[in-house]
Amino acid sequence: MDPQADPFDERCAITVLRSRASLPQQLADDLRARIKAREWAPGERLPTEAELVAEYGLSRATVRQSIKDLAGQGLVVVRRGLGTFMAQHREIHAGMQELTSISATIAEMGFTPSMRYRRRTIRDATDDELAMFNLDPGARVLDIQRKILADDTVVAYSYDILPRWVFPDDFRAGHLRGSVFGYLADHDGPRPTRAVATVHAVRSDVVGWDDDAGEDNLYVLLDQLQFDDRGRPFMHSRSFFLEGEFNFTVIRTH
Known part of the structure; x- marks a missing residue:
């Protein structure tokens, strides 16, 4: 595959x-x-x-809700009459409604996030990208292809497009080495406050690359357009999460 191609205690109480x-x-x-x-x-x-009630100086109801939250993320397992145990096999869980970076989610789950870039290129925007980001003719974008890892295991491949205006004037593509959101936060760039997303199941042999890309991998595709606090679209991401490595939950209320 052409690498340039695009396939589609009291302590706690005081803190509180x-x-x-x-x-x-x-x-x-x-x-x-x-x-x-x-x-x-x-x-x-x-x-x-x-023991947690005594250690933190909080109510039993508070402790139970916290444990429930951890169990919902797959970090712990509650065995009735026996107690709460660490999960034997940790998985990455994220709420579909959560607007956080993949790296932040991985770190929150106790894994070490990292990424390897396949492509970081500043180029002219296509007609579709000009329309998507409300850009003037001749505007440029940053085109990124990267794989995202948790404890050195690939969990997702992400294809991202951002308008050039998002970055400082002296920005070069090679300056970006980690989380996009992290870089923008460190350089007074736009921050996401809203996203419009669609979710698809995708089976493909061209999404991933290198030796860890299978011939017929199954992915969960999160296709989303991010907006900042001024309503400006500033990042389009197509993130392909490997099925079984990254799990999403949906919170539904009446």
């Missing part, structure tokens, strides 16, 4: 008082940090509800 996050969210965040630090081994039992 200083934060806008809810008590269960604060506790879940702290427990996630401890999980990320490998405080508990796979299959090991976590402290009991009573």
Whole structure:
């Protein structure tokens, strides 16, 4: 395949008082940090509800909700009458409604994110891209192809297009080495506040590349256009998540 081609405790209680996050969210965040630090081994039992209540100085209801959140992410398994245990095999879970970078999601789940670029090119925008981003004729875009890894395992391939105006005047394609959102945040670029996305199941032998690309891989394609706080479209992403490596959840309410 042509690489240029495009295939389509009290401590916690004090912290909570200083934060806008809810008590269960604060506790879940702290427990996630401890999980990320490998405080508990796979299959090991976590402290009991009573122990967490005593350690953090929070209510039993708060502890239960936090544990429920961690279980929903696949980090822990709750066994009735036995306790809460670390999952034997960690998987990456993300809420379909969450507007966060892939790298941030991977890190939150306790994995080490990294990426390898196949392509970083500043080029003239196509007619479709001019229309998509409301650009003037002759405008340029950054065209990115990259694979995203968690603990050195490929979990997604992403094809991204961003208008050149998004980046500083002295920007060069090679300056981008990690998370796009992270780079923009560090350089006063636009930040995502809304996205319009579609989801598709895709079976393809041309999405991925290198030795880890199978002949007939199954992907979950998240095709989305990101908007900033001024309503400007600034990033179009087609991220192909390998089935079984990256799992999405959808929160539905009445």
